[in-house]
Amino acid sequence: MIVVPRSGWRRWILIMDNIILEMRDITKTFPGVKALENVNLKVRQGEIHALVGENGAGKSTLMKVLSGVYPAGSYDGDIVYEGEVRNFKVIKDSEAIGIIIIHQELALVPLLSIAENIFLGNEVATNGVIRWQEAFSKTRGLLAKVGLKESPETLVTNIGVGKQQLVEIAKALSKSVKLLILDEPTASLNEKDSDALLNLLIEFRNQGITSIIITHKLNEVRKVADQITVLRDGMTVKTLNCHEEEISEDIIIKNMVGRELADRYPPRSVAIGETVLEVKNWNAFHQHHRDRQVLHDINVNVRRGEVVGIAGLMGAGRTEFAMSVFGKSYGHRISGDVFMDGKLVDVSTVRKAIDVGLAYVTEDRKHLGLVLNDSIMHNTSLANLAGISNATVIDNHKESDVATDFRSKLRIRSSGIFQEAVNLSGGNQQKVVLSKWLFSDPEVLILDEPTRGIDVGAKYEIYSIINQLAADGKGVLMISSEMPELLGTCDRIYVMNEGRIVAELSKEEASQETIMRAIMRSGEKK
Amino acid sequence: MTPVTPPAAEESHVVSAFDYVRGNIREYGMLIVLVAIMVFFQFYTGGILFKPVNLTNLVLQNSFIVIMALGMLLVIVAGHIDLSVGSVVGFVGAIAGILTVQYQMNFILAALLCLVVGGIIGAAQGYFIAYHKIPSFIVTLAGMLVFRGLTLFVLGGKNIGPFPKDFQLISTGFIPDFFDMGTIHSTSIILSIVMPLVLFIMALRRRKSNESHGIDVEPMSFFLIQNLIICGALLFLGYQLSSDKGLPNVLIIMVILIAAYAFITRQTTIGRRVYAMGGNEKATKLSGINTERLSFFTFVNMGALAGLAGMIVATRLNSATPKAGVGNELDVIAACFIGGASASGGVGKITGAVIGAFIMGVMNNGMSIVGLGIDFQQMVKGLVLLAAVFFDVYNKNKG
Numbered sequence: 043m044i045v046v047p048r049s050g051w052r053r054w055i056l057i058m059d060n061i062i063l064e065m066r067d068i069t070k071t072f073p074g075v076k077a078l079e080n081v082n083l084k085v086r087q088g089e090i091h092a093l094v095g096e097n098g099a100g101k102s103t104l105m106k107v108l109s110g111v112y113p114a115g116s117y118d119g120d121i122v123y124e125g126e127v128r129n130f131k132v133i134k135d136s137e138a139i140g141i142i143i144i145h146q147e148l149a150l151v152p153l154l155s156i157a158e159n160i161f162l163g164n165e166v167a168t169n170g171v172i173r174w175q176e177a178f179s180k181t182r183g184l185l186a187k188v189g190l191k192e193s194p195e196t197l198v199t200n201i202g203v204g205k206q207q208l209v210e211i212a213k214a215l216s217k218s219v220k221l222l223i224l225d226e227p228t229a230s231l232n233e234k235d236s237d238a239l240l241n242l243l244i245e246f247r248n249q250g251i252t253s254i255i256i257t258h259k260l261n262e263v264r265k266v267a268d269q270i271t272v273l274r275d276g277m278t279v280k281t282l283n284c285h286e287e288e289i290s291e292d293i294i295i296k297n298m299v300g301r302e303l304a305d306r307y308p309p310r311s312v313a314i315g316e317t318v319l320e321v322k323n324w325n326a327f328h329q330h331h332r333d334r335q336v337l338h339d340i341n342v343n344v345r346r347g348e349v350v351g352i353a354g355l356m357g358a359g360r361t362e363f364a365m366s367v368f369g370k371s372y373g374h375r376i377s378g379d380v381f382m383d384g385k386l387v388d389v390s391t392v393r394k395a396i397d398v399g400l401a402y403v404t405e406d407r408k409h410l411g412l413v414l415n416d417s418i419m420h421n422t423s424l425a426n427l428a429g430i431s432n433a434t435v436i437d438n439h440k441e442s443d444v445a446t447d448f449r450s451k452l453r454i455r456s457s458g459i460f461q462e463a464v465n466l467s468g469g470n471q472q473k474v475v476l477s478k479w480l481f482s483d484p485e486v487l488i489l490d491e492p493t494r495g496i497d498v499g500a501k502y503e504i505y506s507i508i509n510q511l512a513a514d515g516k517g518v519l520m521i522s523s524e525m526p527e528l529l530g531t532c533d534r535i536y537v538m539n540e541g542r543i544v545a546e547l548s549k550e551e552a553s554q555e556t557i558m559r560a561i562m563r564s565g566e567k568k
Numbered sequence: 569m570t571p572v573t574p575p576a577a578e579e580s581h582v583v584s585a586f587d588y589v590r591g592n593i594r595e596y597g598m599l600i601v602l603v604a605i606m607v608f609f610q611f612y613t614g615g616i617l618f619k620p621v622n623l624t625n626l627v628l629q630n631s632f633i634v635i636m637a638l639g640m641l642l643v644i645v646a647g648h649i650d651l652s653v654g655s656v657v658g659f660v661g662a663i664a665g666i667l668t669v670q671y672q673m674n675f676i677l678a679a680l681l682c683l684v685v686g687g688i689i690g691a692a693q694g695y696f697i698a699y700h701k702i703p704s705f706i707v708t709l710a711g712m713l714v715f716r717g718l719t720l721f722v723l724g725g726k727n728i729g730p731f732p733k734d735f736q737l738i739s740t741g742f743i744p745d746f747f748d749m750g751t752i753h754s755t756s757i758i759l760s761i762v763m764p765l766v767l768f769i770m771a772l773r774r775r776k777s778n779e780s781h782g783i784d785v786e787p788m789s790f791f792l793i794q795n796l797i798i799c800g801a802l803l804f805l806g807y808q809l810s811s812d813k814g815l816p817n818v819l820i821i822m823v824i825l826i827a828a829y830a831f832i833t834r835q836t837t838i839g840r841r842v843y844a845m846g847g848n849e850k851a852t853k854l855s856g857i858n859t860e861r862l863s864f865f866t867f868v869n870m871g872a873l874a875g876l877a878g879m880i881v882a883t884r885l886n887s888a889t890p891k892a893g894v895g896n897e898l899d900v901i902a903a904c905f906i907g908g909a910s911a912s913g914g915v916g917k918i919t920g921a922v923i924g925a926f927i928m929g930v931m932n933n934g935m936s937i938v939g940l941g942i943d944f945q946q947m948v949k950g951l952v953l954l955a956a957v958f959f960d961v962y963n964k965n966k967g
Contacts, residue, residue, distance in 0.1 A: 380905045393856040413847035425855040427837040439781040
């Protein structure tokens with residue numbers, strides 16, 4: 043028997059298998075949420091490895107663990123890279139040995155040149171004095187490698203998103219990358235730029251650079267990936283090898299969504315009445331890019347006692363739709379009609395929208411929902427100050443009674459109604475936002491990701507509140523990226539993609555597969 | 569929804585004096601600092617500070633700072649700043665001089681016009697800030713230069729004065745004496761006794777009704793001691809003033825304004841909206857509140873109060889001068905921050921700003937009596953501002 047030192051032996055095994063990266067039993071918890079649970083990922087040297095899964099499955103979290111955004115010690119499990127266990131304390135540690143991550147939101151400084159961006163923090167300099175000529179010539183070399191024909195002196199703000207993506211990749215190359223991680227690189231690219239980017243990845247593969255690509259676009263996965271790892275609810279479901287078997291999109295989708303709907307949704311008896319909200323021919327343009335249309339001819343209706351869902355991927359335009367209807371809080375050149383109980387209504391300001399009986403519970407409760415440094419009581423009354431005052435003079439006792447009432451009805455766990463919203467947990471903050479809108483006594487509530495970042499128990503309570511609202515004859519329009527949640531609570535589901543309603547599914551028709559298929563098909567048609 | 573037992577509505581809401589003070593440490597802290605500074609200078613100046621003549625002076629010298637601090641507090645709570653108020657003081661003073669002295673306009677009409685001019689200046693600046701989203705720092709910095717320049721222009725570099733006697737009464741007059749009580753000013757002493765009594769009764773009623781609605785209150789003994797001290801202090805100051813020339817008119821104006829703004833910020837929907845907007849403008853807008861209009865009107869209000877201050881300054885000097893109000897904006901802003909307002913908006917109290925203004929005022933007055941040079945005075949005031957805000961931040965991080 044040959045005795046080999048353990049570390050050396052392990053190293054030999056790994057090289058034999060040609061594994062560049064192995065992540066073993068990675069578990070990462072955030073307060074109240076288990077984001078990753080015993081996740082395993084093996085990436086071979088020189089392959090393109092696709093990481094797929096629903097929103098919130100844990101893909102980005104896993105990559106943040108890998109790159110050192112979440113430092114060693116803040117998670118359990120091992121990262122083995124090139125045969126050694128690595129403990130990255132900061133991103134620089136992982137970059138130093140060739141692991142480079144390119145995030146979904148590009149990390150470029152818009153008003154600096156391409157060359158300055160590529161060497162930011164890593165300047166070509168002697169004693170702090172930049173050697174511009176050398177920096178520019180190096181940049182030219184890098185840009186040639188990624189096939190970008192731009193001057194190194196061009197400001198990043200003056201080139202399109204696709205080219206910016208290439209600048210990021212050139213920046214990665216400047217750090218002698220061995221493992222390139224791309225988080226949804228083609229999400230904001232058009233067909234042509236996407237193809238160019240994918241071809242670049244294939245070229246890198248030929249040069250021996252390994253890539254991990256996170257993406258929602260399964261046709262791209264099929265095009266470039268050697269292996270596919272599917273994550274679901276923070277766990278590894280399966281790793282599929284594209285060379286051993288024919289992988290269809292259906293197989294990927296099944297693995298992505300194939301989970302049982304347990305008793306995570308409270309039961310409810312459905313009694314559907316007349317149409318209460320109807321939005322017709324709704325169009326809107328982007329807030330800043332003023333000639334980009336983000337919503338196209340949307341027609342949606344909600345009946346009393348009905349919970350209607352809007353499914354879609356991130357960036358499908360769901361939030362934009364909800365906010366544009368709610369007092370034109372988003373977009374410009376908005377056109378279309380809103381009817382409440384069959385009557386055409388004016389929703390041109392938030393006040394008017396509230397007055398006709400709309401309420402919008404935002405997806406971003408910290409920035410758009412709550413005044414964080416103010417009390418639960420003040421937050422509760424904010425959308426209906428008239429309800430607690432006489433001729434603009436606030437009745438303190440009426441206000442505290444209202445807040446106390448909602449605090450107990452919605453079971454807001456806090457030290458009292460005077461506690462500041464900033465100190466509450468996500469679930470309780472969400473309940474405060476709900477209190478605010480329930481107190482405004484709406485006919486239709488638009489809920490945007492009402493359970494995002496909330497633990498399971500609080501989710502159940504939120505669903506119960508939704509059911510109660512429907513039972514009281516209100517209409518509920520619910521936007522959610524969690525498909526099981528929509529399937530578990532909605533009577534009808536609209537599917538939205540790229541600013542259009544692409545399907546309307548009854549409760550019976552709706553399943554994760556039909557929703558995913560509707561999204562994918564509409565994407566391919568274009 | 570599922571019925572839940574209300575969270576112990578019957579339990580007592582009397583918290584210990586210690587907890588109560590800790591929960592309101594900012595207000596008590598500043599009040600104690602103010603008293604400490606007063607006592608310090610009382611001894612250090614050999615008893616001059618609390619002399620009736622000096623107290624009268626203190627009120628006359630600081631009233632316009634206090635009045636502007638009321639408007640500035642709203643501006644700061646709304647998340648803005650106004651650097652132009654010093655120049656507006658100068659400009660409106662100049663307008664007052666031109667109207668009453670050169671055109672011999674009736675002083676009441678002139679005073680109203682001055683308030684309107686102040687309001688229009690505020691509206692002009694508020695328009696750019698609220699509807700065009702230009703940072704208030706920039707707009708009011710521009711305003712500061714423009715209105716100082718305009719002051720010089722309309723005055724032609726000269727002083728205008730003296731003002732008509734009646735107009736001067738705004739700042740230098742005293743309330744009329746109705747009954748003859750010898751050396752004591754009768755109306756003043758009556759007001760000085762009645763006012764603390766009214767305040768005490770109001771506080772007592774508020775405490776009772778808060779307790780019955782489950783709002784935390786301090787223990788009765790603590791409440792009594794605290795209120796007796798405050799009422800006693802007011803009575804003492806009132807007595808001192810009454811034994812000189814009585815209560816100045818400007819003090820009455822100031823007290824009414826303080827009461828009004830304290831009420832607006834605490835008890836009205838407008839006040840509530842300003843705080844919410846300063847705390848989170850986007851969330852406030854999405855709650856159906858017209859944040860643009862609200863920002864606009866905080867500046868209109870600030871402008872009108874600066875106009876009032878401009879008249880007080882001009883009539884007190886008895887001449888409209890191009891130098892009037894120079895540097896006032898800094899005293900006013902400092903008063904708000906010493907009083908606990910947050911530079912990021914959403915936080916601050918009228919009482920805090922008033923106490924802050926008096927801390928600055930008493931220090932100015934005391935240091936002048938002692939004969940400390942303007943150089944040291946500025947250094948001390950700067951350090952006090954820094955210390956007060958440091959105390960705030962330290963407290964917040966610790967809590």
